[in-house]
Amino acid sequence: MKVWLIVSPVFVAICGLMWLKQLGGQTMSEEQAMKMMKEFVALAPGEVPGFETGNGIVERVNTKWGLVNIRLLQRLYREETKGSKTLIKIWANLLPNRDSAYEAAVLFTTTQRAPIGQPGMPEGSWSGLPIGEKAWSTVPKQIGEAPVAHLTVWDDQLAIHVSVEYHLPSRWIEFVPIDRSDLELGELAARLIIAKANLILLGWHELLKVRLVANGRELEARKEKNGRAYVPVQALMDAMGGKFERRHGLVTVSWAGKKVTMPIGAREIIVGKERVKLFLPILWDGKELWVEGKGIAKGLGLALRWEKGKMVLARK
Numbered sequence: 001m002k003v004w005l006i007v008s009p010v011f012v013a014i015c016g017l018m019w020l021k022q023l024g025g026q027t028m029s030e031e032q033a034m035k036m037m038k039e040f041v042a043l044a045p046g047e048v049p050g051f052e053t054g055n056g057i058v059e060r061v062n063t064k065w066g067l068v069n070i071r072l073l074q075r076l077y078r079e080e081t082k083g084s085k086t087l088i089k090i091w092a093n094l095l096p097n098r099d100s101a102y103e104a105a106v107l108f109t110t111t112q113r114a115p116i117g118q119p120g121m122p123e124g125s126w127s128g129l130p131i132g133e134k135a136w137s138t139v140p141k142q143i144g145e146a147p148v149a150h151l152t153v154w155d156d157q158l159a160i161h162v163s164v165e166y167h168l169p170s171r172w173i174e175f176v177p178i179d180r181s182d183l184e185l186g187e188l189a190a191r192l193i194i195a196k197a198n199l200i201l202l203g204w205h206e207l208l209k210v211r212l213v214a215n216g217r218e219l220e221a222r223k224e225k226n227g228r229a230y231v232p233v234q235a236l237m238d239a240m241g242g243k244f245e246r247r248h249g250l251v252t253v254s255w256a257g258k259k260v261t262m263p264i265g266a267r268e269i270i271v272g273k274e275r276v277k278l279f280l281p282i283l284w285d286g287k288e289l290w291v292e293g294k295g296i297a298k299g300l301g302l303a304l305r306w307e308k309g310k311m312v313l314a315r316k
Helices: 030-041 099-109 181-201 234-242 293-300
Strands: 056-061 068-079 085-094 134-138 148-155 158-167 208-214 217-223 228-234 241-247 250-255 259-265 268-271 273-279 289-292 301-309 310-314
Touching: 030 056, 030 068, 030 181, 056 241, 068 234, 085 099, 085 181, 099 134, 099 158, 099 268, 148 181, 158 181, 208 234, 208 250, 228 234, 228 293, 228 310, 234 241, 234 250, 234 273, 234 289, 259 293, 268 293, 273 289, 273 293, 293 301
Parallel strands: 208 310
Antiparallel strands: 056 068, 068 085, 085 158, 134 148, 148 158, 208 217, 217 228, 228 289, 241 250, 250 259, 259 268, 268 273, 301 310
């Protein structure tokens, strides 16, 4: 699938030696971006439960206006009974700027009924929970529709498209609704890619490690140069006697009568009917969930302060 960006000519080609500006202010070359997509962002075996993971293909795509798109193509599959198969197909695009990534995402949603340049799918994820900065999705609903569900997500410099498909042995198209559990797993794939790509763009392993004190216990948080700090949520709940539950791409924590929903890859957390906005997506490093300190403090009703270089979270 080729995507041609419809953008103004002001988006000119960016030098390969300084192709992408990372969130931490560093720059990344095209070669570095391709290596990052192949070795770190591509989904590994076991990350999406029950699915075999094919090797991802990373390609450099020259777009219509001279911009370079670093694209990851990956296919996950699960063999079913009687010759049927379930596929999760992924197109993950990393572009040099937000505007071009948004244009690429919108083009993934294009249908004959939508004007060019406008989304052609309903807004929202399959689960109805936030993911990225904006999402659009469809599911088959009636006889005559192919058993394929689509999800497109835009998040800053990322444009991601995921499809969940049922391949049936019959030559005739049958109406087969996509199971909710398969939609959750397809959505998980998109959420993991957003989280992993943002870890790279942040320069995660180079961030300053700072001490975090919660309920008298010392934990380890991460801090950017601009002062924004990230808190390990599972470790925090262990320290404070809270409950941490994860189901696929959705994490729920409970503490002091509060229940907070934290979808991986979302830029907000949900507390009852309230939504707490975040600067960056909720991150998952494979073992731990990371959320901005100010966001988790507001969501749980905690006081956040700094004392002699240490971050302190305490009851108000």
